[in-house]
Amino acid sequence: MYQAKKAGRNAFRFFDIGMEAKANRSLELITGLRQSVGRGELVLN
Numbered sequence: 001m002y003q004a005k006k007a008g009r010n011a012f013r014f015f016d017i018g019m020e021a022k023a024n025r026s027l028e029l030i031t032g033l034r035q036s037v038g039r040g041e042l043v044l045n
Contacts, residue, residue, distance in 0.1 A: 036042040
């Protein structure tokens with residue numbers, strides 16, 4: 001959906017299983033980073 005929005009009005013994109021895999025990987029990375037910061041394993045400066 002974001003790709004279609006970025007392309008402008010009257011745009012569409014077909015769903016690709018690779019899109020879901022990329023989104024899932026990004027979510028896993030973000031979740032892992034947040035958990036690490038919460039546990040004090042990673043300090044951001």
